[in-house]
Amino acid sequence: MSCTEKFPPHLFELIKTSKYVHVATCSKDCIPTVSLMNYIYVPVDKSYRKGEDVNNKDSIVFATLTNTEKYRNICDNPKVSLLFHDWITAKNLSVRKHSLSQSSTPDNNGETQEHPSKLLNLLQELNQAELFQMSANLRGSASVINPFSDESKYYKDLLLKVNPDAHIFIQHNDTVIVKVQIESAKVSDTENNTRVYN
Template identity: 80%
Template sequence: MSCTDKFPPHLRELVKSSKYVHVATCSRDCVPTVSLMNYIYVPADKTYENNKDENAYIVFATLTNTEKYRNICANPKVSLLFHDWITAKSLSVRKHSLSQSPTPDQPEPSEHPSKLLNLLQELNQAELFQMSANLRGQATVIDPNNGESKYYKDLLLKVNPDAHVFIQGDNTVLVKVQIESAKVSDAENNTSVYN
C-alpha cells in the first residue's frame, strides 16, 4: 500500500492540485538548499508501465549542473513542502496585485516579466493559509535515455505547459520521489503525521 493511500482526502487533494512544491535537499556534508519546483503527482496506478505495486511519486525536472541535483545524487533523502494558500484558487498569474490600490509607501504595481515572480509576490502579500504539508521521501534520478523518462516528461509537460524551459533542456533530468511520510499542520497549529 502506498503511503499516500493513508492520506485523508484534503491532503491528497493538496498534493495533487498545488502548482508548485518547495523541494529541500541536503548535501553529504549536511548543507541544505530549498528550490521551488513545478511537479506532478503520479498515483500508483498511473506510474510507468502501470506498475500497480509501486508507490505514488512526486516527479520534477532539474538541471544536472544544480546544487539540488548534486545533493540528490549524494543524499537521496528529500523533504517536500506543499502549502495550501486559500487565495491561490482565485489568483491569476497575470494580475498586478491583490490590493485594489497601492499603500502610500508602495509604488504603483507594474507588470513583471516572470509570471512565477508575479504569483509569488501575490502569495506573499496574501500570507493566508489553511494547511501545509511536509512530505519526506527517497529521490531517484531517472535515466534520461529510457522510456520511463519520456513517459514522466510527457506527463510533466502536459500538467505544466508553461514550464517547458525547465523540463526540456539538454542537461535536464527527471527525479521521482517515493513518498514515505507526511506531517501536516493547519492554521490552528494542529499537527497530524502519516507513515
C-alpha cells in the same frame, strides 16, 4: 498499505493542485538547500511501470538541471523533504494548475488553449479566495531517471501536460527527471494541530 492510502481528501487536493513544491535536499556534508519546483503528483496506477513497482508508493516527479546543487545532493543523498502550502485557494484560481485529469486540451488546430493573463485573473479572483490553513511536509526517497529511457520521456510528457509554461526548462538538453517515492507525511494547520501519516 501505502501511506498515501491514509491521506485525507484535503491533503490529496493540496498535493494534486499546488503549482509549486519546495524541495529540500542535503549534501553528504550535511549542507541543506531548498528549491521551488514545478512538479506532478503520480499515483501508482499512473506510474510508468503501472503497479509493477514493488514498493507500491505514489510519487512526486520534477525536472532538474544536472549542474545544480539540488541534483548533486540527490545523487549523494537521496532522502528529500517536500513542502506543500497554498496561501490562497479558490476552485478556479489562476495560479493553481490542473491535475493530470484536468489539463487543458488542444483546440481544432492542435494548439493548447491559453488562459487570460494569470495576474489579471489572480487580482480579479483574490477577493473571492479564502486562506488555506494547512501545510504538508512529505518525506521520500529520490531517484534520477535515466534521461535516455522511455520512462524519462513518459514523465517529461506528463510534466509538460500539467506545466506547459515550463516547457523551456523541462525540455532542456541538460534536464533530468527526478522521481520521489512518498514515504511519510506530516500535516499542520494554523491551530497547531499536527498529524503524521506513515
